[in-house]
Amino acid sequence: MSDTPLLSVRALTKRFGGRVACHDVSFDLWPGEVLGIVGESGSGKTTLLNCLAGRLEPDAGSVSYETASMGTVDVHRLSEARRRLLARTEWGFVNQDARDGLRMGVSAGANIGERLMAIGARHYGEIRGSASEWLGRVEIDLDRLDDRPTTFSGGMRQRLQIARNLVSNPRLVFMDEPTGGLDVSVQARILDLLRGLVDRFHLSAVLVTHDLGVARLLTHRLMVMQGGAVIEQGLTDQVLDDPQHAYTQMLVASILPV
């Protein structure tokens, strides 16, 4: 087991005006771990995720990331340029709405190729080859390579966004409700895809979801948030099968059986 966490979060707090969105959150994410953040709407999950990924500036606390090549960095003390470099080389970010994570005006192939060019790929044939390979991995027909995502269904767009994020071989992927708003059959396909990719490429990930079934399937560990604070954490099966906190017990008891 590795002795250095990939991500180390200490006393992270974020306020919007007088309202605390996320209060005193601390945890370590270890290489190969998938951490789920669950809780109801407004509990601070997405705010926390955005602070971790450097998209929002916290009011207090720190996020340290163990980079592949430049040692440990404090995400919020990096220059904007360094942070952007990190975001497109070592990280991925899968948005709930694929339109926020894709460039809708260019082809599917270009959406994937752009990530590769951002990390220095220049050979057109190789870029197109990788793009085709990834379209195949996310089960999009190759003859759609030159089509724009505006012509894709919601599920296809989400799979394209995943391909765009993973083509550059990130070490850490942030996901905000990656299957939210999709049909259950499409959701199953994306969950299966993510599960396979996480295993195959030894990804570490932080996944925000309000769906405990998704959390059960994809995550190793869970943090439960309520009112901006982490009220319970542990192994996913511990939290779901033996919930300790009143709020977690209520959440688990509210799952509709099929």
Add this chain to the structure above:
Amino acid sequence: MLPVLRVSGLNKSFVMHAQGGLALRVLEDVALSVAPGECLALVGPSGAGKSTLLRSLYGNYRPQTGSIRIRHREAWVELANAEPRTTLDVRRHTLGFVSQFLRVIPRVATVDVVAEPMLRLGATPEQARDRAQFLLSLLGIPERLWQLPPATFSGGEQQRVNIARSLIADYPVLLLDEPTASLDVANRDGVIDLIRQRREAGAAIVGIFHDTAVRDALATRLHNVALPGAQA
């Protein structure tokens, strides 16, 4: 043989907040130890806490106090209230759990469901698939079903898929929760043989066996489980 699993002073209560904080004491001061080649059968009436004990040993339930130590990577590791990554590593390499119920993964073929734990231990896809197919045929799952996801299988078929998945990695310590419940006699005997082979190869086993024939075939020792305050 020296034990590979040692439990002492284990206490577990469930606090139900929806019932005004009602506390249910289930395990009180439980102690046991199991050595390689032993199969300890947990016995006691329904509701006595056998499954709670087994799930606590797996790190699925979180005991309030007590110690669960297991030999893992040639050292003793404390599992009670361990860090998640410690528990995961122990589960990946040392500790297996066979339950009655398969948690179905959408869209994944049966053979891949079974092969997955072995792949995670570093086996090649070919090795893992070969072993998965061997176990599936041993457990009487027809070959025409191997490429299908098990979601639509019968209860008994899903249970056998789950047993194959749980036994594909040679875990030194195995926890069995009614592994043969709802199986017919032929399939039950296949499962018994498979578990007996594991025991004879040196696995340390703790199990709940409702069926006395299965218990007699596998158990080397009995361990009584009773609710705190109840007559043992």
